[in-house]
Amino acid sequence: MPYDDKMHSTGYYKEPGPKLDEDSPFKSMMERFRFAADILELDEGEFQYLASPVKQVTVSIPVVMDSGDIRVFEGYRVIHDNVLGPSKGGIRYAPDVTLEEVKALASWMTWKCAIVNVPFGGAKGGVRCNPKQLSSGELERLTRRYTANMLEVFGPDRDIPAPDMNTDEQIMAWIMDTYSMNAHKTETAVVTGKPIILGGSHGRKEATGRGVVTVTLAALNKAGLAPNKSSTVVQGFGNVGSISAKLMYEQGSKVIAISDVSGGYYNKDGIDIPDAIAYAQQNDKSLEGYSKAEKITNEELLRLECDVLIPAAKEDQIGPHNAGNINTRIIVEGANGPIMANADAILEDKGIMVVPDILANAGGVTVSYFEWVQDRQGYFWTEERVNRRLNRMMRAAFDNLFNVREEHDITLRQAAYVYGINKVATTLKMRGIYA
Incomplete structure (x- = not known):
């Protein structure tokens, strides 16, 4: 039956957590999250668990600049959820990146992975800097120090970064190398979006x-x-x-x-x-x-x-x-x-x-999953196979959400949140809470 917005505006889930603020991506995400929580009738504990990031890490990143001066940058990594598997999400370099923005992006990654049936949780990272004002050497030193500060967070079975705004395959290569040097072995699966020669996947860029x-x-x-x-x-x-x-x-x-x-x-x-x-x-x-x-x-x-x-x-x-x-x-x-x-x-x-974005731009994390699988197997696919599997998974996800949309008489975005949150909530119930 059609969803009654009056229930949402006066219901239990309106108050817990942040309220809507048009200037905050995280609060926009929370408004949509509440809507799906009402439809799914999540109890208070489930709501709080799924709304709260598992881990938020803020680090200082001292970098010796080409001039010899030391500048300190701020970096973030937020793991929103790891119920479905290792957390997954990109790292962005931008002068205006904030922890609040990274929290929103991490939560979107959780629902995105659930929607396309990829066995990852959601994460996101960021460094507050202007990469256009940094030399290649400064960028490398910043990336390696950020990675070193995140050694206890990153890992092929824990948390797997990828490229995002203003980061690319070269930066991913530096992350992989820094992690590998500290692990005393080459660990290609710790990051995706790498160059092909370092274990990257065909079709990842597109x-x-x-x-x-x-x-x-x-x-x-x-x-x-x-x-x-x-x-x-x-x-x-x-x-x-x-x-x-x-x-x-x-x-x-x-x-x-x-x-x-x-x-x-x-x-x-x-x-x-x-x-x-x-x-x-x-x-x-x-x-x-x-x-x-x-x-x-x-x-x-x-x-x-x-x-x-x-x-x-x-x-x-x-x-x-x-x-x-x-x-x-x-x-x-x-x-x-x-x-x-x-x-x-x-x-x-x-x-x-x-x-919605949590379906529309999920092609990146889907092929990131393919890259991770290929790295773990040590066997790599052709671009034609990557594209064929990507198209099949994306089309299946669209059809699933369209069916949910028609079942509940809601929008495609609302259907995406309902489907994604329901999958994570159901998995959480099956796993239980470790005490």
């Missing part, structure tokens, strides 16, 4: 964008739209955004707008995405000055009329201030948390199908 497109095609099918009859807008042109745009372009969709930090670029007749990618690669990974499309703002880009909108930039891009102006049929969240919780109802009222 995995998140490929997963985004897999569920986009599934959503288009549910909406009765053919890919080659659709138009797409992509916000963000990093790894996820550019690959999502490229794969949608290859499916025949007219990609009418793309963007990065320099702004948006719009062409009503469609943008040649391979050409735009080549331009960005030759222009220090920036679209600045791209002349084959009209320059618009990122805010204008979000308001464009299209069939598919893929926000693949940062958190909190769509909120109450602009949700009413969104003019698309389907939103597929390539980024983590691009829609604020208090914008959900506005988009629902407009009839927009939202494929």
Whole structure:
């Protein structure tokens, strides 16, 4: 039967834990968590257990700079849950990263792994720094010291990092090497997103964008739209955004707008995405000055009329201030948390199908799991096999959530939280609480 919002607004789960704050990704996550907790009728103890991170670690990272001066950076690692298996999650380097943000990202990873049936719990890490202002040597020293400070946290059977914002396969290689030197053996499975030569997986770099497109095609099918009859807008042109745009372009969709930090670029007749990618690669990974499309703002880009909108930039891009102006049929969240919780109802009222981040961008953690499995086995798969298995798992996850959506008469996002939380809660009951 349809969900009664009055129960949510006055129910037991409204008060425990943080209340909604549109400026906090963690509190947006908690608002959605409470909704699912009400539907699942979790008791107080289950709610508190699943809402609380298992471990939060904050470390100081002293680094000798090229100048000889010492600078101290702050690093975080949050393990939200490890009921399903070792915790898993990326590490981001950013000047504005906070513990609160990392907590939200770690919890999303828990539900994300549960949704795609990957036997991992959720974790996330971050270092407050501006990597663009650091030399390669400074970046390496920072990474190795951060890893050394996390030796009791990381481990192939405990907690497995991966790349995230402003981190890449080179940084993962430094983490793997630092951990291995301290373990006195090569331990490739301690981290994923590594270079192929160090035990990385084929298809890992494209995995998140490929997963985004897999569920986009599934959503288009549910909406009765053919890919080659659709138009797409992509916000963000990093790894996820550019690959999502490229794969949608290859499916025949007219990609009418793309963007990065320099702004948006719009062409009503469609943008040649391979050409735009080549331009960005030759222009220090920036679209600045791209002349084959009209320059618009990122805010204008979000308001464009299209069939598919893929926000693949940062958190909190769509909120109450602009949700009413969104003019698309389907939103597929390539980024983590691009829609604020208090914008959900506005988009629902407009009839927009939202494929939530904890499903849409789960391709990355799925192939990270494949990489971990391959490292443990010492046997590596072809890219074709990786992609085939990724597509199958992502499509199965979409179908599962769509069934939950119809069963409870709720949105796809609400279905994702209900499915993911129910799986972790059921596993917790089976395992019990060690005392």
